[in-house]
Structures are given as structure tokens and as C-alpha cells.
Amino acid sequence: MADQEEDFSSLPLPDRLAHKNWKVRKEGYEAAKKEFDRAANESDPVVRQFIQDPSLWKAAVADSNVAAQQEGLGALCSFLQVAGQAGCTRTRNLTITSIVEKGLAATRPAAKQAALEALMLYIELDRAEPVIEELLPMLSHKQPKIIAATLNALTAIYHAYGCKTVEPKPVLKVLPKVFGHADKNVRGEAQNLTVEFYRWVKDAMKPLFWNDLKPVQQQDLEKLFEKVKDEPPPKQERLLRSQQEAIDSAPPGGEAGGEDMEEEEAAFDLEPEYEAVDVFPKIPKDLQERLSSSKWKDRKEALDDLHTAINHPKIAEGPFDEIVRSLAKCMKDANIAVVSIAGNCVELLAKGLKKGFAKYRSTIIGPIIERLKEKKQAVTDALGAALDAVFAATSLGECLEDILEALKHKNPQVKLESTRFLIRCLKTTREAPQPPEVKSIADASTKLLTESQEVQRSAGAEVLGTLWKIMGDRIMAAHLEGLDDIRKAKIKEYYESAEVKAKYKPKAAAPPPKAAAAPGPKKVLGGKKPAAVKKPAPPAARAPSPPPESAAPLAPKPSSRPGVSKLAGPKSSIAGPSAGAGLQKRAPGLARPAVATSPRKLVSPVEEPPAAVPALKFGMGRGLAGRPLGKPATVAPEPLSASVPSGLSAVERAELDELRAEVERLRRTNEEMRSERQRLNSEIHELRNQNAQLIEDHTRDVLSIKAKETQLVRARSDAEAAEQTVASQQREVDRLKRELSRQVRATSPAPLDVSDQIYSELNGGAGRYDNHAAQSYVPGYGGRNLAGRSYVTSPSEGKENLPDSGRHKLSPGRPAGLSRPGSGATGRASPALAGSNEDGPLSRSASSGSAGGQGPAESWRRAAEVTQSLKARIEMMKVGSIRC
Structure with a gap:
């Protein structure tokens, strides 16, 4: 021992x-x-x-x-x-x-x-990551008590440091495994850890593990969530050593930063982490060629292949410029199926690239907004999802210009869908808009309140209500001031029901510089006097002013001089009440003479006359910093006397007035520049509107010209078809005419043969014609005149001239050699003539008259009958030709 x-x-x-x-x-x-x-x-x-x-x-x-x-x-x-x-x-x-x-x-x-x-x-x-990495393998330990103890420790860690300091994703991913453990203590500790996660991140944690749980486990957890659902947001109980040092080193006014950090505790990015996939090997090589096809089915199939290739949660960076331009071109496609699948491709690409898609925003967002005019809901939903994905990859400030431009669109559908897109952006953004952006949004939304359609007015009111929720009452009061009570009530309803993720916080960093700049002159006033003697030039010791109260014991000595009080009054009146009031409050009778005790002023030589002082002091126009402080002669031109302090005090007051005037000028300049900027912005908007109108007019004219050209081509083709039809009909008419002519020639005897028959019968018969017998004229057929062949002579002449054929009187159209058909001179008659002489009615009547020995009257009657029959047949032939 x-x-x-x-x-x-x-x-x-x-x-x-x-x-x-x-x-x-x-x-x-x-x-x-x-x-x-x-x-x-x-x-x-x-x-x-x-x-x-x-x-x-x-x-x-x-x-x-x-x-x-x-x-x-x-x-x-x-x-x-x-x-x-x-x-x-x-x-x-x-x-x-x-x-x-x-x-x-x-x-x-x-x-x-x-x-x-x-x-x-x-x-x-x-930091917490190495500790969590060491604890996670313990969740697979073979002893249940070790797993339960580890889960208990994790619950305590997240309860103390919060999910903002300790990353919850690694633990959330392994929760389904411990929920499936056989030991009930392990499952109980897993429930406690899950409830602790719910206190910090709410439903944002569910996408990582919720679907892997059993329905019974989900129901049990929902019951536990209900107990802590209404609790106030948790706060970090223990701080890291680095956080403690940051708080200790922060200025006194920096407590607001800690409050802001606590207010932002609820914003967590708990999306599952995926490995980036290179999609270019999967994209078809002939994509651009297929997208240029004239068949919409080919274009849709190409976009389907692209959709399959880029359907990944995370896409590796690459040159997607050509693909994005092609998708923007597809937004103008006439087929809505192509437009819908193109919108889906844009959504996948934006979600896969995330912030890397921001550089393609200007290429795609304009065509998508322009195509919002489509009234089919499926197309509108696809385009809206694409716009939401593009906004998630960018920010409100980047998309705001395009949205505000769309709110002025003449198409009501485009205006309405753009307003709804703006509402979604305001509800999901995590960065509050700046006051200039708020003014632009409020002005555009106020115009929507005067639209004729109720849905447009409601959308404008919802924009203002959501914006009110983000910015607060103080900023939005000026934008809602001129509205009537009914519209304000409508906006108030949307304000109360709006759910936003951003909250505007005024910048508190600007006041500290102003407060820090204020003590500067005080340091100069109470500064070390020997430093002012050695270095008269630096600006830090530039302006003489009343000393602090600690220098008051020095004041009685110069105050005893006669004339000081007499000169102090007029000088203060010249400088004005604004400059002298503060000085008189601090030391009414002692502040001004105390300036004479400054060693700098007592040793400064006088080199210039007093007349140069006003020109130098008031003509610089650059404030206190512009005065050449290194020259004491300009600061104190008068000799050392009782009037020196008063003169310097007046100069100082003049300097202050000059500074105030300079500040006022700067304010006016800023106002002018701001108004000029607004005017230029309005001109830019007008020019853009005019440009858009011109582009639309040009597009409409081009479409009209193309339509006219199409009509002209169709008319030409119709004319050619009509000409072909007319030509074919004309050929058919000609063919029918030829056929009719052939039929007429085959079935009807020629009029020439009939006249020859009559002539032969009259010359060869036994009877004689009367001198008063009427002449018979047969109209021509086929362009031939047969009148002369139906002309007959009187009986006496016929009787006298029968033997001599040369003296026989013929009709004007008949040759002399044909006077007698039966003779040799008439041997040139055609066979048809012979046949007609044999078969015709005239030959039969002539032969019967000759045989019976009848008189001339009977012969004349028969000749008249033959003539009438010929006329009837000719009329029938004419009617038939007309019908053909």
C-alpha cells in the first residue's frame, strides 16, 4: 500500500x-x-x-x-x-x-x-460534419443499445445546434433503415429524432425518406407532428466557437444580424443530392435536322428523344446554347403538341442545370411568355412549369424586366398568365425585391386593377397583396394610397392569405458610417494642440471651432478684451441663426473668444489683406475639403486682435452654409437624374412596345402576303384545270360534230342529186310546165347553193330548146354542159345521182306522169311536194346541228 x-x-x-x-x-x-x-x-x-x-x-x-x-x-x-x-x-x-x-x-x-x-x-x-460522419456508422451496429444511444445523441445534437448548423441530409437518408429495425427502442429513438427534425424543417424533410416508410409509420409520425406543429420556431441553444467569436467581435448595433439569422432558420435546402450526368452522348446527333422537318410528327419525335436524354435530376454543365435556341424556336411551332413537349424539355434542363441555366434565361423566357397566348390548359401548364423552373435557376431581379414587359402585352391571355407567373415568383423567392423593383411591380399591378376582365383585376390585387406581405406596411402604404376602399379590401384579403418565404429587412449598415463620421470634428476640436502647430496642412486640423467644455477655463482671459462682445453680435447675425444657435447654446459668451487660444492661430502669419478672404472662402464651392488649409494666411487674414475670433467664426458659419447649399444642389441633381432615368426608362419601354408592334405588323403582313400567294397559286391551278376541261369538252364537241356529219352524209341524199333528178325529169317528161309556174328555190346544204338547179323554164321554151342543149336556159348556178343529164355531156354525174333519180319521189312522179299522160298541173304539184319535203329535211338537219 x-x-x-x-x-x-x-x-x-x-x-x-x-x-x-x-x-x-x-x-x-x-x-x-x-x-x-x-x-x-x-x-x-x-x-x-x-x-x-x-x-x-x-x-x-x-x-x-x-x-x-x-x-x-x-x-x-x-x-x-x-x-x-x-x-x-x-x-x-x-x-x-x-x-x-x-x-x-x-x-x-x-x-x-x-x-x-x-x-x-x-x-x-x-464543426459538426466530422462528428456526424463518425456517428453514422454506429447506426449499423450489431447491438441495438448502441444504435439507440447514437440516435439519442443525434437528437440532442440537433436540438442544441439546430439544422442550420448541423447538416440534416446525411441522417435523414438513413432514417428508413433504423425505422425498419426489430428493436422497439431503436424505432422509438428514431421517432424522437424525426420529430426533432420536423421542429426545424417541417415538411421539407419528407422528400428524402418519407416514401420509404410504411403507411403505419407515417400515420404514427403524423400524430407526433401534430403535437409540435403549433410550437414557435426553435432557436439554436449552443453556438459554435466561431459563432461566439463573431458575436463578440460584432459592433454594438450588430445584434440585428443574429435576429435575421434566427428568422431565416426555417429556410432549408433539403433536396436530395444527385450525381451530375453528361447527357450529350444520349442526345440524338440529328436533333437539329429533325427539328427542322416540315412534318410535326418528326419534330415531336425529336423532342421526345431529347426529353428522354435530359430526364435526369442533375445535368453536367455543357454547351446547351444550340439546344436552347432550338427549344425557343419550337415555342413558335404551329402544333401545340410540339410546344408542350418543348416546354417540358426546358423544365428538365433548367432543373438539371440549376444555377448553370441562368445564362440561357434571356434566350428562352421571352418566347415562352409570348406563347402563353395559347388557351389550351395543357399547353399553358407546361409553359408555366417551364417558367417556374427558369425562375428557380435565376432570381426575381433577373426575370422581373421580362415579366413587367409581358404585363403590358396586348393579348389578355399573355397578360393574365404573366401575372400569375409573377405571383408564383413572389411567393417562392427567398430574396425580397428592392424598393425600385417594388415601385415597378406596384405600378404595373395598379394598372391591372382597371382591366375590364375580373380575373385580370383579381390577379393584380393578388400581386399587390403578396408584395404587401413581403415588404410590410411602411413601404406599401405609399403605393396603396390612391386606391379606393373596395380595391384595398380585396388586396387586404390576398395579403392575409398570402404565404411567402421572403421578408424585407431594411439595411441597417448605412447609419453606422454617418455616426462614425460625426465624432470626427470632435476629435479635431479636442485634439492635441502641438500636432496642429507642427502640421498645419492636413485636413484633420482644418477648421477652427469652439473648444469643448474642458477648455472653458481658458476663455475668461480673452473675454476681458474690450470690443469682443461688440463684434460678436454682428458676426453671428451675418452667419445666420442656423449656424450660430448651437454655438450660443453651449457657451454664449465664452465660445467665440476661446478660438484665440489656439496655438495654430496665434503663430500663423498674415500675408494677405482681409479683402481676399471673401473671394477665397465663398468662391471655392467645394466645401470644407476644398479649402487650402495649408495656408494659414487665408484662414486668418486679420491681425491678432479682438475681431479675429469673430471673423473666423463667421467664416466657419459661411462654410457650413456653403456645405448645406452643396448638399441641396446634390439632392436636386439626384432628383433630376432620377427623373431623367425614369423618363429614359419610359422611352425605352415605349420604343420596345413600338418595336414589338412593328414586328407583329411585319409578321402579320408577311402572313397576309403568304396567304395571298397561296390563293394566287390555287387560282392558277384552278384556271389551268378549267382550261383543260374546256379543251377536252371542245374536243368532244368536235368529235360529236364529225360523227353527226358522217351520219347525215350516210343517210341523206345530196341536194345536188335531187335537182339533177328534177331537171332530168322535167326535160325528159311528156308534160309541159306553164309559163306562170313558180320558181322553186332550194336552200344550200353543206355550203352549196342549189337555187339555180331548181329553176325551170316555161313550157314553150322547154319545147323549143329541148333539141338544142346549147340554147337551153339554165339557172345561174348550173353549167351549160349539164343541161341534159341523160346525154353525153352529163356523163360526169355521180352514182349517187343516178340512184337518187331512180329511187326518189320526183323520179317516180315524173315517170308516172309520163306514163299516164297527166298534165302539167300534176307535174307542178309533185314538184312542189318534193320541194316542201326537201325544206323539211333541211330544217331538221339544222335543228340537229344546233343541238350538237
Whole structure:
């Protein structure tokens, strides 16, 4: 026993911590804890010894004796408190596993508490990620009690530091595995951890693991969520060492930053992490060629292939310029199926590239907004989803110009859908718009309140209500001032029901510079006088002014001079009440004479006459900084007398007035520049509107010209078809005429043969015609005149001239050689003539008259009958030809 006590006092701490006797180790841990508590910082030799040999702590936290282990964990906590980041980073890889297996699962509550405190210190001294990485493998331990203890420690860590400091994604991903564990204690601790996550991130955590749980587990968790749903937002209870240093080093007015951080605790980005995929090998090589096809089915199939290729949660960066331009061109496609699939492709591309898609925004957002005129809801939904994805990849400020331009569109559908897009942007943005942007949005939305359609007015009111929710009452009061009560009530309804993620916070960084600049003159007033004597030129000692109250004992000496009070009054009246009021309040009779005590003014030589003072002081026009302070002669031109302090005070007042005038001029200049900027912006908007109108008119004219050209081509083709039809009909008419002519010639005897027959019968018959017999004229047929052939002579002439054919009187159209058809002179008659003479009625009547010995009257009657029959047949032929 005595030997053991001697060992306690003689052995150094490292040897005592590694001793085989647990009591020695226990007392060594206690002694080390006392040494660490007395150490000033990590440079202490005792602390440096354990930092350089961190393996000592691996055995300490895993000591086989529970009493010694408890003291070892306490010593580790004291060591971490004084060792800082160096001791944390050198020991955590060796101790965290043992702390979980031996400390968190220990049977003694004090040991558990010390182990948990050690984990908290490891996070506080550096960061949480390495500790979480060491704890996650413990969730797959074979012992359920180790898993349950680890989950309990994670719950305590997130409860103390919050999900903003400790990243929740790695733990959320493994929750489904522990929910499926067979041990009920593990499942219970998993529920507690999930509820703690819900307190911080609400439903934003569900996409990472919720679908992997069983329906019963989801229902149980929903019941637990209801209990904490209405609790106020949690706050971080423990701060990292870096956060503590930032708060300690912050200026007194920096507490607002901590409040802003607490208000933004609810904003978490818990999207699952995916590996970027290079989609270019999957995109068809002939995509551009297929998109230029004249068939809409080919274009749609090309876009379907592109949609399949880029359908990945995360897309690797690449040159997508040509693809985006092609998708923008597809927005003008006449087929709505092509437009819808193009919108889906834009959505996938924007979601996959995320912030990398921002450079393509100007190319695609305009064509998408222009195509919002489509009234089919499926197309509008696809385009709206594409716009939302583009906005998620950019920001409100980048998209605002295009949105405000669309709110002036003449198409009501485009205007309405653009307004709804603006509402979605305001509800989802995490950055509040700036006051100039608020003014633009409010002006455009106020114009929407006067639209003829109720849905447009409601959309404008919703924009103002959502904007009111973001910006607050003070900023929006000016924009809602001129509206009537009915519209204000409508806007108020949307304001109360709006759910936004951004909250406008005025910048509080501007006032501190102004407050810091104010003490500058005070330092000059109370500055060291010898410095002013040695360095008269620097601006820091430029302006003489009344000294502080500490210099008041010097005032009575110059105040005794006669004339000081007499000259002080007029000088103060010249400078004006604004400049002299403050000085008189501080020291009515003592402030001005005190200036004469300044060593700088007493030693400054007088080199210029007093007349030069006003020209120099009031003509500079650059304020106090523009005055050549290095020349004391210009500052104090008068000799040292009782009037010097008063003159300098008046100059100072003049300087102040000049500065105020300069500030006023700058304000006016800023106002003018602001109005000029607004005017130029309005001109730009007007020019853009005119340009858009001209483009639309040009497009309409081009379409009209193309329509006229199409009509002209169709008319030409119709004319050609009509001409072809007319030609074919004409050919058919000619053919029918020829056919009719052939039929007529085949069935009807020629009139020439009939006249020859009549002539032969009259010349060869026994009867004689009377001199008063009427002449018979047969109209021509086929262009031949047969009148002369139906002309007959009187009976006497016929009787006398029958023997002599040369003296026979013929009709004008008949040749002399044909006087007697039966003779040789008429031997040229055609066979048809012979046939007609044999078969015709005239030949039969002539032969019957000759045979019967009938008189001339009978012959004449028969000739008249033949003539009438010929006329009837000719008329029938004419009627037939006309019908053809």
C-alpha cells in the first residue's frame, strides 16, 4: 500500500493514466482534470503534452472500469475546453467511436452525460460534419443499445445546434433503415429524432425518406407532428466557437444580424443530392435536322428523344446554347403538341442545370411568355412549369424586366398568365425585391386593377397583396394610397392569405458610417494642440471651432478684451441663426473668444489683406475639403486682435452654409437624374412596345402576303384545270360534230342529186310546165347553193330548146354542159345521182306522169311536194346541228 502511494506522487500523469491499476488511473484522471481546469490556455505544458500524445484519450474514454471511465470522460471534457481546436482535431478520430460504444451506452447517467458533452464540445470547437460522419456508422451496429444511444445523441445534437448548423441530409437518408429495425427502442429513438427534425424543417424533410416508410409509420409520425406543429420556431441553444467569436467581435448595433439569422432558420435546402450526368452522348446527333422537318410528327419525335436524354435530376454543365435556341424556336411551332413537349424539355434542363441555366434565361423566357397566348390548359401548364423552373435557376431581379414587359402585352391571355407567373415568383423567392423593383411591380399591378376582365383585376390585387406581405406596411402604404376602399379590401384579403418565404429587412449598415463620421470634428476640436502647430496642412486640423467644455477655463482671459462682445453680435447675425444657435447654446459668451487660444492661430502669419478672404472662402464651392488649409494666411487674414475670433467664426458659419447649399444642389441633381432615368426608362419601354408592334405588323403582313400567294397559286391551278376541261369538252364537241356529219352524209341524199333528178325529169317528161309556174328555190346544204338547179323554164321554151342543149336556159348556178343529164355531156354525174333519180319521189312522179299522160298541173304539184319535203329535211338537219 505504501509502494502504491509513492507511485501516485512520483509517476507523471501520462504514466498514471496508462497504469494497470484502475484506482491509479482514476486518480490520474482526477488529477489531470484539476490541471486542465487550472491551465490558462492551450499553450500550457500540461495541455501541450496531451495534444502531442492524443492516444492517451483513446484508452481513457474506453476504460474497462466504469468508475475510471466516468472520470476519464470528465477529464476529456476539461481538456477540450482548454485545448481548443487543436486538441479537438487531433483527438476526435480516436475517441468518438469509443465514446459512443463505451460512454453513451454506459450504465451510469453521469458517464452518459459526460460522453454526450464531449460530443457537443467536438462540434462546438470546430464543426459538426466530422462528428456526424463518425456517428453514422454506429447506426449499423450489431447491438441495438448502441444504435439507440447514437440516435439519442443525434437528437440532442440537433436540438442544441439546430439544422442550420448541423447538416440534416446525411441522417435523414438513413432514417428508413433504423425505422425498419426489430428493436422497439431503436424505432422509438428514431421517432424522437424525426420529430426533432420536423421542429426545424417541417415538411421539407419528407422528400428524402418519407416514401420509404410504411403507411403505419407515417400515420404514427403524423400524430407526433401534430403535437409540435403549433410550437414557435426553435432557436439554436449552443453556438459554435466561431459563432461566439463573431458575436463578440460584432459592433454594438450588430445584434440585428443574429435576429435575421434566427428568422431565416426555417429556410432549408433539403433536396436530395444527385450525381451530375453528361447527357450529350444520349442526345440524338440529328436533333437539329429533325427539328427542322416540315412534318410535326418528326419534330415531336425529336423532342421526345431529347426529353428522354435530359430526364435526369442533375445535368453536367455543357454547351446547351444550340439546344436552347432550338427549344425557343419550337415555342413558335404551329402544333401545340410540339410546344408542350418543348416546354417540358426546358423544365428538365433548367432543373438539371440549376444555377448553370441562368445564362440561357434571356434566350428562352421571352418566347415562352409570348406563347402563353395559347388557351389550351395543357399547353399553358407546361409553359408555366417551364417558367417556374427558369425562375428557380435565376432570381426575381433577373426575370422581373421580362415579366413587367409581358404585363403590358396586348393579348389578355399573355397578360393574365404573366401575372400569375409573377405571383408564383413572389411567393417562392427567398430574396425580397428592392424598393425600385417594388415601385415597378406596384405600378404595373395598379394598372391591372382597371382591366375590364375580373380575373385580370383579381390577379393584380393578388400581386399587390403578396408584395404587401413581403415588404410590410411602411413601404406599401405609399403605393396603396390612391386606391379606393373596395380595391384595398380585396388586396387586404390576398395579403392575409398570402404565404411567402421572403421578408424585407431594411439595411441597417448605412447609419453606422454617418455616426462614425460625426465624432470626427470632435476629435479635431479636442485634439492635441502641438500636432496642429507642427502640421498645419492636413485636413484633420482644418477648421477652427469652439473648444469643448474642458477648455472653458481658458476663455475668461480673452473675454476681458474690450470690443469682443461688440463684434460678436454682428458676426453671428451675418452667419445666420442656423449656424450660430448651437454655438450660443453651449457657451454664449465664452465660445467665440476661446478660438484665440489656439496655438495654430496665434503663430500663423498674415500675408494677405482681409479683402481676399471673401473671394477665397465663398468662391471655392467645394466645401470644407476644398479649402487650402495649408495656408494659414487665408484662414486668418486679420491681425491678432479682438475681431479675429469673430471673423473666423463667421467664416466657419459661411462654410457650413456653403456645405448645406452643396448638399441641396446634390439632392436636386439626384432628383433630376432620377427623373431623367425614369423618363429614359419610359422611352425605352415605349420604343420596345413600338418595336414589338412593328414586328407583329411585319409578321402579320408577311402572313397576309403568304396567304395571298397561296390563293394566287390555287387560282392558277384552278384556271389551268378549267382550261383543260374546256379543251377536252371542245374536243368532244368536235368529235360529236364529225360523227353527226358522217351520219347525215350516210343517210341523206345530196341536194345536188335531187335537182339533177328534177331537171332530168322535167326535160325528159311528156308534160309541159306553164309559163306562170313558180320558181322553186332550194336552200344550200353543206355550203352549196342549189337555187339555180331548181329553176325551170316555161313550157314553150322547154319545147323549143329541148333539141338544142346549147340554147337551153339554165339557172345561174348550173353549167351549160349539164343541161341534159341523160346525154353525153352529163356523163360526169355521180352514182349517187343516178340512184337518187331512180329511187326518189320526183323520179317516180315524173315517170308516172309520163306514163299516164297527166298534165302539167300534176307535174307542178309533185314538184312542189318534193320541194316542201326537201325544206323539211333541211330544217331538221339544222335543228340537229344546233343541238350538237
